[in-house]
Amino acid sequence: MTGTSAALFVAVFLACAVEAVEAVTIVLAAGTARDWRSAGLGVGSGLVVLAAVVAALGPALTAIPLGALRLVVGGLLLVFGLQWLRKAVLRYSGHKDLHDEDAIFQRELAAARTAHAERRFAVDDWYAYTLSFKGVVLEGLEVAFIAITFGSNQHDVPLAALAAGCAVLLVAAVGFAVRAPLARVPENTLKFVVGVMLTGFGIFWGAEGADAHWPGDDAALLAIVPLVALFALGLVALLRRTAPPRGSAAASVPALQLEQP
C-alpha cells in the first residue's frame, strides 16, 4: 500500500467512524427508550435509502471528468474540513463545550421517553422508527459522500468503501455489544484528526482540480496534512490564552488526549 493509499484508508476510516458513533448513539437511544424492533426497522429503511443514493451517485461521479470532480469535491471537502477544524479548535481551546456522546445519549433518551407511541403501517412505534431512520440517513449520507468522493478522486473506490465498511461495522458491533453510548471513543480527538485530513485532502484536490501543479506531485499530500495539523495546533495554543474562565465552555481541558480515557 502506497503512502497516499494509506492516507486515503485512514482518512475515510476515521471520518466514517465518527459519523457511525453519532448514528449508533441515536439508534441506541431509540431502541433503549422505545422499541428495539421499530428502531431496527428504521435502521433497515435508512440503509435501503443510503444504498439507493450510493447506487445513483457512484456511477454518476465516475462519469465526471477527473479535473472537474477534483475541483468540486476538493472545494466541498475543504469547506467541510475547515468547518470541522474550526469546531475542533474552538473545543480544544476552551471556547466551546466538548462533544459529549454520553450527554447526547441522555438527551435523546429523555426526549424519546416523553414522546407518544403511535402505530403506523407495520411499525409498532413510529417515533422510534423515524428517530433511527433519520439518524442513519443523515449520518450515513456523510459516510457515503466521504467514501465515494475520496475513492473517486484517488481512483480507488474499493479501498475507500472497505475503509468505510470496516469503520461502520466496527462501531456498530461495539455499540450493540455494550448497548451503551460509545463515550469512551475519543470522539473529539477523532474529529480534530478528521478535520485536518479533510482540509489537507481538500487543499490538494481543490488545487489540482483548478489546474495547479503541486511540487512533488502526490507526495505533496504527505506534507500538506502534517502542516495543516501543526497550524491547527498552533491556533489551539493561541486561542487557549483567551479562553473563558473554568466552568464556562470547556476551559478546563488541558490536552487533546484528556477528554476520555
Added chain:
Amino acid sequence: MIDRLRAFGAFWYDFVIGDDWRVAAVVATALAVTFAVSKTSIPAWWILPAAVAVVLPWSLWQARRR
C-alpha cells in the same frame, strides 16, 4: 409545501455551507483565483494553503467574539 422546500434548502445549506458562510466564500474565491493563475506562468499551488491560513483564524476570531 413551501415549508418543506424551505426545510430541504436549509438542510443542504447546513450540510454544505455550515456555520460560517465566509469559509465557503473564501474557498470558492481561492479556487477561482487558483484556476486563473494556473493559466499564467506563475505557480498556483500556494493559493489554497494561503487562503486556509487566512480564513481559519478569521473564522475562529469571529466565533470567539460571539
